[in-house]
Amino acid sequence: MSITATLTVRRGEGGQMTTTSSYEVPYTPGQSVLDGLRYVRAHLDPTVAIRHSCLSANTCKECMIQVDGKVDYACTARLEPREMLLEPLGNKAHLRDLVTEVAPPDERLAHALAARAKAEG
Amino acid sequence: MEKGARVSQDLVHFETDVLVIGSGAAGMAAALSAGGAGASVIIADRSLIGRSGATIMAQMTVAVALGSQTPDASEFHLADTLKAGRDLCEPSLSSLVCEEGPQDILKLDEWRVGWARNEDGSIRQAHAPGHDRPRCVYVDFLSTGPAVAKTLRGRVLREKGVTRIGDLYITDLTVTDGVVTGAVGFSMADGRAITIAAGAVVLATGGLTRLYGRNSASANMAGDGFALALRAGAELIDMEFVQFFPIGHLAPRLVGMDPIMWDPFRYKLGGKLLNAEFREFVNDYGNEEEGRYNVTRDRATFAILSEVKAGRGSPAGGAYLSFQHIPEADLRAAFGPVIDRLAANGIDLTQMPIEVAPIAHYHMGGVRVNRAMETTVPGLYAAGEVNGGSNGANRLSGNAITEALVFGRHAGESAARFARGTGRTAGAPQAALDLVTATTGVETENYAGDIEELQKVMADLVGPFRTEAGLTEALARIAAIKARLGALPPGVPGLYDMARLDWFDLRTMLEVAEMVTRSALARKESRGAHQRDDFPLMDPAYVLHHRVRRAGDAIVLDRVPVEGSTLVEVA
Numbered sequence: 075m076s077i078t079a080t081l082t083v084r085r086g087e088g089g090q091m092t093t094t095s096s097y098e099v100p101y102t103p104g105q106s107v108l109d110g111l112r113y114v115r116a117h118l119d120p121t122v123a124i125r126h127s128c129l130s131a132n133t134c135k136e137c138m139i140q141v142d143g144k145v146d147y148a149c150t151a152r153l154e155p156r157e158m159l160l161e162p163l164g165n166k167a168h169l170r171d172l173v174t175e176v177a178p179p180d181e182r183l184a185h186a187l188a189a190r191a192k193a194e195g
Numbered sequence: 196m197e198k199g200a201r202v203s204q205d206l207v208h209f210e211t212d213v214l215v216i217g218s219g220a221a222g223m224a225a226a227l228s229a230g231g232a233g234a235s236v237i238i239a240d241r242s243l244i245g246r247s248g249a250t251i252m253a254q255m256t257v258a259v260a261l262g263s264q265t266p267d268a269s270e271f272h273l274a275d276t277l278k279a280g281r282d283l284c285e286p287s288l289s290s291l292v293c294e295e296g297p298q299d300i301l302k303l304d305e306w307r308v309g310w311a312r313n314e315d316g317s318i319r320q321a322h323a324p325g326h327d328r329p330r331c332v333y334v335d336f337l338s339t340g341p342a343v344a345k346t347l348r349g350r351v352l353r354e355k356g357v358t359r360i361g362d363l364y365i366t367d368l369t370v371t372d373g374v375v376t377g378a379v380g381f382s383m384a385d386g387r388a389i390t391i392a393a394g395a396v397v398l399a400t401g402g403l404t405r406l407y408g409r410n411s412a413s414a415n416m417a418g419d420g421f422a423l424a425l426r427a428g429a430e431l432i433d434m435e436f437v438q439f440f441p442i443g444h445l446a447p448r449l450v451g452m453d454p455i456m457w458d459p460f461r462y463k464l465g466g467k468l469l470n471a472e473f474r475e476f477v478n479d480y481g482n483e484e485e486g487r488y489n490v491t492r493d494r495a496t497f498a499i500l501s502e503v504k505a506g507r508g509s510p511a512g513g514a515y516l517s518f519q520h521i522p523e524a525d526l527r528a529a530f531g532p533v534i535d536r537l538a539a540n541g542i543d544l545t546q547m548p549i550e551v552a553p554i555a556h557y558h559m560g561g562v563r564v565n566r567a568m569e570t571t572v573p574g575l576y577a578a579g580e581v582n583g584g585s586n587g588a589n590r591l592s593g594n595a596i597t598e599a600l601v602f603g604r605h606a607g608e609s610a611a612r613f614a615r616g617t618g619r620t621a622g623a624p625q626a627a628l629d630l631v632t633a634t635t636g637v638e639t640e641n642y643a644g645d646i647e648e649l650q651k652v653m654a655d656l657v658g659p660f661r662t663e664a665g666l667t668e669a670l671a672r673i674a675a676i677k678a679r680l681g682a683l684p685p686g687v688p689g690l691y692d693m694a695r696l697d698w699f700d701l702r703t704m705l706e707v708a709e710m711v712t713r714s715a716l717a718r719k720e721s722r723g724a725h726q727r728d729d730f731p732l733m734d735p736a737y738v739l740h741h742r743v744r745r746a747g748d749a750i751v752l753d754r755v756p757v758e759g760s761t762l763v764e765v766a
């Protein structure tokens with residue numbers, strides 16, 4: 075039998091994390107947690123949200139989550155052949171599943187709207 | 196009621212002189228020049244501003260005829276660019292990059308980007324393949340792109356007239372009486388639909404390499420700008436020319452590093468490409484590489500894949516790259532902290548070769564523009580990798596960042612000028628609004644899986660080596676995936692909904708894949724990055740651009756002459 079990893083993902087939106095989902099994914103040494111999550115999305119459940127841009131260059135810094143309670147980048151944390159608990163960051167506004175609001179405040183839609191309202195007096 | 200539906204369905208509307216879509220080097224340069232010309236600017240990005248495209252990932256070098264260490268002039272840079280482009284460059288665009296590159300590179304230096312220096316204080320220039328002399332500036336260690344992105348972002352932040360909006364995914368352009376008058380999109384963060392009325396729009400959305408299974412792309416390089424331009428009625432050229440980076444990292448799995456990182460190792464230190472028999476092979480394919488690494492990307496790709504085809508590939512399906520002959524002290528001196536990052540991945544270059552293979556890296560083709568970065572639709576400008584024409588059939592290494600800076604600056608200036616003379620047209624096409632506000636039931640189709648399938652089709656059948664049979668099959672398979680794409684995105688507008696995002700990405704990727712494949716099928720020759728097994732030679736009758744446009748719902752393809760050539764149709 076081939077070796078697998080089990081990813082247990084906290085699910086929900088807007089801070090209401092009501093459930094967890096567990097997914098069994100194939101494991102190859104050296105893979106990242108993000109590799110595992112991308113496998114989940116393409117093969118098991120596309121509704122799982124994990125924010126990422128660069129995939130493996132570790133330049134965008136968007137994929138920060140908690141892996142077994144520790145803050146880490148999903149793209150550099152190693153996948154391990156066991157159960158791993160994945161949760162969103164605890165100190166940022168929660169959007170969906172593993173995604174939190176990581177954009178700088180002045181680059182968000184809300185900021186642009188507020189700035190416009192102010193300019194219009 | 197579905198939970199996501201509690202998010203406001205209100206339509207958010209903005210007005211601006213210039214809308215810049217994309218915030219890589221090209222988009223930020225455009226925002227700076229448009230803002231500098233007094234225009235109000237919105238710069239929108241589907242992800243984080245300045246951090247989500249290719250620019251920040253570029254680790255290597257930027258080509259520019261500074262002559263800071265070896266005498267140089269733009270004519271020499273242009274000669275190398277045209278030679279790499281295999282007769283398909285538009286010389287007026289390529290020359291703009293070569294002539295004005297120094298100005299933008301020195302401006303970045305003034306803004307303290309940190310170009311590496313020689314001991315005498317002059318800007319250091321490395322000798323990259325395809326260049327006739329040392330011409331490529333960089334920031335140590337492998338930090339060129341991050342430094343450029345950070346510097347530009349810092350300047351954009353200071354530009355008062357520029358509003359930055361991240362997580363704003365643009366889905367369609369608004370066209371009113373044949374003029375581009377804005378765009379439609381939605382906020383990734385909360386799902387709200389957004390319309391923007393703009394005096395002019397600059398497309399700076401970067402490339403399309405996410406279409407391919409093995410790539411150096413970020414998730415945002417699905418080719419959005421090519422599809423946006425097509426749907427708005429603009430012309431695109433040279434869509435068959437996808438550059439494969441010959442020595443992308445293949446094995447062992449390496450995380451936290453850019454897959455194209457081995458190139459600078461080769462410039463600085465050499466490094467041997469070996470086949471399964473541990474024999475050097477690049478020169479078996481008509482190249483003359485002697486210690487110096489000077490073979491262009493298309494030729495190196497050809498050599499590696501030919502070895503794989505002949506059964507002499509490395510275990511993971513590429514070639515070995517070995518630095519075992521280089522003393523550890525030299526490795527450390529050249530790449531300091533990078534050596535530690537490799538060690539964390541279990542890679543010790545003094546002990547083992549790594550495996551490399553060609554990966555999709557850059558797109559030469561794209562939106563057709565003139566020297567003012569005007570597309571063929573009034574009100575629409577384009578800059579950066581989304582443009583076609585400046586690199587012909589193959590891009591010279593280091594030219595992409597230079598071109599993004601120069602073209603971005605021109606596009607911003609032109610857009611600001613156009614916006615000054617036009618009013619604002621509110622309103623957006625209903626069909627586009629219907630997509631971003633759609634509320635549909637639960638989706639059974641896995642679009643993330645469909646995207647993966649499309650990537651496999653493109654890699655297997657529309658990769659560096661192509662055949663008529665393969666390309667024809669690819670078109671059929673693209674059509675089959677398209678048949679599974681529902682008419683509307685799944686779910687309801689809500690918080691960071693990636694399943695919904697996948698629908699929009701797949702819609703784009705299918706259109707772009709069709710443009711690439713159709714153009715590749717029509718080019719019955721091998722030239723630069725486009726290699727046909729069934730037509731292995733370069734054919735002078737094909738010194739022509741393939742042009743794609745939309746006619747109704749169909750994509751039509753024809754040919755247009757290359758600037759300066761008298762050829763109008765395949766003889």
Ligand SMILES: Cc1cc2nc3c(=O)[nH]c(=O)nc-3n(C[C@H](O)[C@H](O)[C@H](O)COP(=O)(O)OP(=O)(O)OC[C@H]3O[C@@H](n4cnc5c(N)ncnc54)[C@H](O)[C@@H]3O)c2cc1C
Pocket residue numbers: 216217218219220221222239240241242245246247248249250251252253254255256257258339363364365366399400401402411412413415416419420453454455556557578579580581592593594595596597599
């Ligand atoms: C790994 C890697 C290394 C490279 N190294 C080098 C190098 O050393 N030297 C060199 O010259 N070139 C290099 N290149 C090529 C070069 O980086 C790119 O061609 C160049 O940065 C493109 O700049 P750009 O501004 O056109 O696009 P990008 O920097 O890719 O920016 C495009 C932006 O548009 C956004 N966007 C896309 N679609 C939408 C949409 N629908 N709505 C809103 N926003 C959208 C994206 O999120 C992204 O932020 C490299 C490329 C890669 C991938």
Ligand code: FES
Pocket residue numbers: 126127128129130131132133134135136137138147148149150
């Ligand atoms: S995906 Fe970009 S840093 Fe992790």
